[in-house]
Amino acid sequence: MRLDEAFTLLKEKFPKAIDVSNPEKINQNGLYLYFDGSSPVSPAADAAHFVLLLVGNSLSAKGDADVSAELIRIREEILTICSSVKNARFRGIKAATFEGSSLFMYAILVDLEITVKPV
Numbered sequence: 506m507r508l509d510e511a512f513t514l515l516k517e518k519f520p521k522a523i524d525v526s527n528p529e530k531i532n533q534n535g536l537y538l539y540f541d542g543s544s545p546v547s548p549a550a551d552a553a554h555f556v557l558l559l560v561g562n563s564l565s566a567k568g569d570a571d572v573s574a575e576l577i578r579i580r581e582e583i584l585t586i587c588s589s590v591k592n593a594r595f596r597g598i599k600a601a602t603f604e605g606s607s608l609f610m611y612a613i614l615v616d617l618e619i620t621v622k623p624v
Contacts, residue, residue: 506590506617506618506619506620507619507620508540508543508553508619510619511553511555511617511619512538512540512555514586514590514617515538515555515557515586515615515617516538518582518586519536519538519557519579519582521535521536522536522537522538522557523535523536523537523538524537524538524539525537525538525539525558526539528556528558528601531558531560531608531610532608533560533608534560534561534608535560536557536558536559536560536575536579537557537558537559537560538555538556538557538558539555539556539558540553540554540555541554541555541556542554543619546592546618548622549620549621549622550592550618550619550620550621550622551618551619551621552592552594552616552617552618552619553616553617553618553619554596554614554615554616555614555615555616555617556612556613556614556615557579557583557612557613557615558601558610558611558612558613559572559575559576559579559610559611559613560572560608560609560610561575561608561609572609572611576598576611576613579613580595580598580613583595583613583615586615587615590617591618592617592618593615593616593617593618594615594616595614595615596614596615596616597614598611598612598613598614599611599612599614600612
């Protein structure tokens with residue numbers, strides 16, 4: 506899988522995710538997707554680090570801004586991807602904060618192995 510194919514896979518699984526290059530500019534609720542670099546796993550492959558950033562007004566309020574229920578749904582979908590895509594890895598969920606934001610932000614971390622050299 507190439508980097509563009511990995512990105513496309515995540516966009517297909519999370520079609521509402523908005524592509525961003527700078528998460529510090531996020532100032533409204535939603536689901537965002539960005540590529541957070543890579544690290545080598547072999548001379549021919551890297552682990553591409555992706556972040557799905559879930560942003561809401563509250564962790565547990567009911568309605569559109571209910572972050573907790575959506576975190577569970579996204580986690581389950583990521584685990585489905587990991588069970589069907591070779592060397593995909595769910596790295597967890599962590600709180601994310603950016604200066605000046607009062608929104609609840611949670612980073613869902615996933616690695617997809619990408620080919621960096623023809624094999």
